[in-house]
């Protein structure tokens with residue numbers, strides 16, 4: 001890392017951690033807000049990096065990492081005094097700040113702390129809370145107490161209900177997919193393959209639409225980090241032209257290698273394909289070469305596909321919630337955008353083809369043979 005400075009971005013990550021993204025995602029209009037109705041939170045500065053900096057007491061780092069992107073915050077005054085937590089990360093700020101419209105940084109720190117204590121993922125919990133507020137608002141969900149946007153206390157209450165499966169929390173503890181099925185409110189739900197999405201609206205970053213649709217574990221940003229492609233300015237971000245698909249594949253493949261090596265995603269600008277191959281050779285003596293590593297990754301992805309197929313997932317699950325095809329959001333320049341269904345479907349088909357899978361996303365026999373996989 002010392003020999004590979006990555007410039008001011010690294011410096012800013014060290015200073016602010018992932019909350020740095022709160023500013024950028026709002027200014028570029030991809031910050032999911034009001035349970036996926038908007039892509040901009042008017043009060044974002046109240047939960048942004050500069051606000052957070054007032055509460056940071058020290059940096060936190062994984063072993064030996066010079067970036068130290070973690071931030072330990074402490075709330076010393078007010079209603080949430082005594083809260084001490086590592087975070088909130090960008091995703092937590094989006095999930096409770098954007099989706100639930102909470103503009104109170106100490107309250108989000110408190111929610112983060114509660115989720116950590118109860119073992120709840122903050123992306124999922126924030127989505128569940130946003131879904132519950134929306135369903136309650138539309139009369140689809142009954143609750144022992146009112147659930148409203150911009151009301152941190154009702155969300156704190158909801159976290160407790162979910163954690164202990166009390167009252168309305170018993171239904172919501174199943175996650176957005178099952179809760180929306182039970183409430184007959186599928187049209188409101190935002191999830192893919194049962195996973196609630198992170199803080200990148202796929203209508204304003206449409207590489208993420210492809211990512212959420214194709215990721216083997218559902219709406220996950222980490223599998224292929226397609227926002228890096230969308231934000232690169234190299235390909236139209238408000239669409240999914242076929243030229244985006246090889247970029248998706250390349251990211252997915254490289255990050256499969258990252259995961260095999262347990263490398264942090266923030267090292268993505270350091271470890272390109274060539275460096276990965278050289279590092280593995282230096283560490284193990286095994287010379288995979290770049291092509292060999294790509295084959296390893298293809299095998300990982302194909303095995304994971306076979307696993308999902310065996311669990312009952314189908315090509316129809318490689319898609320996005322209906323709302324992203326039908327509900328427009330206003331982005332930069334006042335432009336209104338949705339994900340174009342036809343474009344997404346063509347991109348998914350192209351992905352299958354490039355992976356050596358058939359039209360239904362089932363790996364072809366010759367692909368399995370080439371990869372040495374016995375079905």
Ligand code: SF4
Nearest residue numbers: 061062065069264266
């Ligand atoms: S390894 Fe990654 S997650 Fe851990 S402190 Fe460094 S940059 Fe942050």
